Amino acid sequence: MKYIDPHIHMVSRTTDDYRRMALAGCVAITEPAFWAGFDRSSPQGFLDYYRQLTDTEPRRAAQYGIRHHCWICVNPKEAEDAGFAREVMSLIPEFLQKENVLGVGEIGLNKNSRNELVILEEHLALAEQHDQLVLVHTPHLEDKLKGTRLIMDAIKANTSLDPGRVLIDHVEEHTVREVLDRGFWAGMTLYPDTKCTPQRAADIIEMHGTERLWMNSAGDWGDSDPLAVPKAIVEMRRRGHDTASIEQVSWGNPVAFLGQCPRFDAGE
Amino acid sequence: MTSPANPSPMNRTEIADLYFLEHRARLLDLAAFLDRYDRADDDTGTDDFRLTALRNAIALLIDGSGDRTARVLDLMSDHSTEPIDQAGMKGACGTPPPGTG
Numbered sequence: 001m002k003y004i005d006p007h008i009h010m011v012s013r014t015t016d017d018y019r020r021m022a023l024a025g026c027v028a029i030t031e032p033a034f035w036a037g038f039d040r041s042s043p044q045g046f047l048d049y050y051r052q053l054t055d056t057e058p059r060r061a062a063q064y065g066i067r068h069h070c071w072i073c074v075n076p077k078e079a080e081d082a083g084f085a086r087e088v089m090s091l092i093p094e095f096l097q098k099e100n101v102l103g104v105g106e107i108g109l110n111k112n113s114r115n116e117l118v119i120l121e122e123h124l125a126l127a128e129q130h131d132q133l134v135l136v137h138t139p140h141l142e143d144k145l146k147g148t149r150l151i152m153d154a155i156k157a158n159t160s161l162d163p164g165r166v167l168i169d170h171v172e173e174h175t176v177r178e179v180l181d182r183g184f185w186a187g188m189t190l191y192p193d194t195k196c197t198p199q200r201a202a203d204i205i206e207m208h209g210t211e212r213l214w215m216n217s218a219g220d221w222g223d224s225d226p227l228a229v230p231k232a233i234v235e236m237r238r239r240g241h242d243t244a245s246i247e248q249v250s251w252g253n254p255v256a257f258l259g260q261c262p263r264f265d266a267g268e
Numbered sequence: 269m270t271s272p273a274n275p276s277p278m279n280r281t282e283i284a285d286l287y288f289l290e291h292r293a294r295l296l297d298l299a300a301f302l303d304r305y306d307r308a309d310d311d312t313g314t315d316d317f318r319l320t321a322l323r324n325a326i327a328l329l330i331d332g333s334g335d336r337t338a339r340v341l342d343l344m345s346d347h348s349t350e351p352i353d354q355a356g357m358k359g360a361c362g363t364p365p366p367g368t369g
């Protein structure tokens with residue numbers, strides 16, 4: 001079954017991963033800009049990263065028949081120094097013009113600090129100004145509930161962004177209902193130890209339905225699994241869920257959300 | 269417990285057949301972890317805040333109510349509502365450290 005992994009950090013993965021993903025049915029991915037595991041020391045470091053996302057990585061993915069798209073931003077883990085973040089943000093508009101860029105992301109909060117919130121609001125304004133889709137990272141573990149609410153409040157209070165053009169990622173059982181009820185799209189991230197397992201993702205789909213919900217591996221340089229999406233598909237299939245609901249969360253929903261940007265190409 | 273939007277096609281016996289052994293193993297892992305913690309040298313004289321949270325969460329699993337996953341996550345969440353002044357670290361502990369909020 002063909003599928004889309006709408007959140008994966010391929011700059012941290014090997015060609016073996018691309019090959020295995022292609023074999024498992026992956027035909028398109030989207031890669032949000034994120035933290036490299038260390039703080040970059042200059043805006044130039046970000047510039048090179050954005051070039052990698054918009055130039056090198058699409059060519060690497062194409063070798064395996066996978067269409068590569070990306071999102072550009074300063075991730076919240078590097079937003080605490082607001083002056084530095086603003087310097088980097090001045091580079092973003094140029095990259096929003098590139099042909100594989102779908103929008104601004106993954107923006108959001110990490111430790112729910114004041115500066116993170118200020119930089120989030122400035123990214124939201126940028127997205128609004130350039131009419132971009134938005135991909136939102138929500139904080140980890142104990143910080144997730146508070147951060148998810150602060151982010152949704154900031155979007156509603158300070159922008160006219162249509163929640164139908166914003167995906168709130170890394171939802172879990174305690175945040176998914178609120179995200180969907182407020183009109184946003186929701187992403188479930190399948191991780192071995194934190195966030196959701198494929199089994200819990202299938203449970204969430206059973207509890208909350210298949211509308212405005214997708215799954216991703218968020219594979220990166222840490223403990224993660226680039227084949228997590230096909231594993232969740234297998235989990236739904238072995239429970240006996242029908243093909244239509246499986247296809248909706250692994251294909252139809254990503255195509256519907258991402259297709260709001262004319263640059264998205266699932267290769268249909 | 270809220271009713272499911274897209275119910276599982278499996279009945280209870282099928283679910284037990286499919287998942288029991290896997291979760292029995294996870295239960296034993298959890299039991300072994302708690303034993304390992306108890307056996308170790310008591311370097312602080314107080315229960316680690318993460319273990320306290322884990323014990324409270326375990327109690328919640330057998331209180332007879334549903335929505336256990338969401339309730340465990342809620343129990344292990346920071347419920348304050350104001351942004352913090354500064355991000356002191358990048359990571360998270362898994363449950364709020366003492367003095368949060």
Ligand SMILES: [Zn+2]
Nearest residue numbers: 032034106218
């Ligand atoms: Zn990510």
